[in-house]
Amino acid sequence: MTPITEVEGRRLSLSNLDKVLYPATGTTKGEVLHYYAATASGVLLPQLRDRPVSFLRYPDGPDGQLFFTKNPPPGTPSWVHRTPVPHRESEPSEQVVVQDLASLMWAANLVVEFHTPQWRAETPAVADRLVFDLDPGAPATVVECCRVALWLRERLADDGLDAYGKTSGSKGLHLLVPITPTDSAAVSAYAKGLAVRAERELADLVVHRMRRALRPGKVFVDFSQNAAAKTTATPYTLRARAEPSVSAPVTWTEIEQCRSPGELVFLAGDMAGRLDRHGDLLAPLNEPGRGRPIPDTA
Template structure:
């Protein structure tokens, strides 16, 4: 029998709570839902007004993974949706605006992926961005330790243009840099990010590559600038990932980035993230301060 839970006045059917999603640790679906309910005050602002892409893994990371952008079949009528322009034609996508919608989506067992713009901006300009992101992806034998070195360089380079960057783990192998921006199209942010990635490769040719070509990446950090494109998405802060263990994309301090000497130091599981948020709050909260948003240089 599927238990029915009421969340903020909405009735939710939560299924298979005892099912083990992460066999390496025995972490269950019920624990996954508890994580999202606990982390919701920090997570929801990062989801709100951003069309959600689902990377679903209902049978755990060892099972089938599938990516979906359109509103899933059976979505409750009270879940907010929005029509989003796409090159192949408009599509209707989910917006997770509240706790009830978050718990409904979490029950589907999904990674949360969001774009670098919010839906209000689409009404004015489909290409207007409010975030800049770099996805730092290490090619073995490089690890997140090398990503940290690159992140520190990019932080200084962005600061030189008046842009404050914040860091989070990807929840997988790498590191994400995020900054609030204003007054620029997604296309322009993408061009700027690519320029900085090329500069980083020029400054650290033995460590950085800005092209996706697999043969160039062993032992280097791929600075992925392309996720700034309007059609692209990035793992949302605090989302659990479809990995052997229930690791999350966790905000980190620059002190942690500077001091990182081993990959395990920047690997955070669900229980770690809940504890960190309980003690420190959302380290990415400054991204929501309008005065903190930087403007790209001419």
């Protein structure tokens, strides 16, 4: 029998709570839902709110079928908010927006990673944050990503911009920068310029092009996720990895002191303690007036 629970006045059917989703740690679906409800909801919802959500679904765990969807999944309740998005070839005209705890738990029950764009639903393709995805090519690791992140932090600061770090929840590191609302194309151009400069000044460490043949031993500075059609793993989402890893905010001290990849791996069970110690490290991203203008690249 499928358990029925009530969340903020909404009735939800939560299925297969004893199903093991992460065999490496024995983590069950019930524990995943508990992470989202009890640990992450207060900090994840502000990152999801007002942004159209894309889902990477992995209902049988990370070793099962994975599929990415932007369309509202079949059976989406009528009370889950949807927003129209600009029509693009092969993309939906409507997406889910997770605005409250009930919607979060409905989505988490589908077993998903949450991915969001850099813009809000009311201003499509007008970004209020900039992102760099630092992706290491073996044998490089997140340790090398940290070196690149520190370089980028300094360059961004030179331009009057504040950067905040989080793990990707996979191998790399993400930098997020609050900005004044700016056309996504202009943000992409600025981010590309910094990525090209990073490759020029850190030639032994950085590549800005996506070709995999260029990437062994280097950090790919992916600026492309600033494009209006692209999304990035939302802060605090679980990832479809061998273990229930989290795309977790990190301090600059942790980035500066990182000497081995395991130092920046955080699982669902680690997050309550981190939130107790650090609070929401990414709260400034949503503070009114925190964003700063990016330099004109024209």
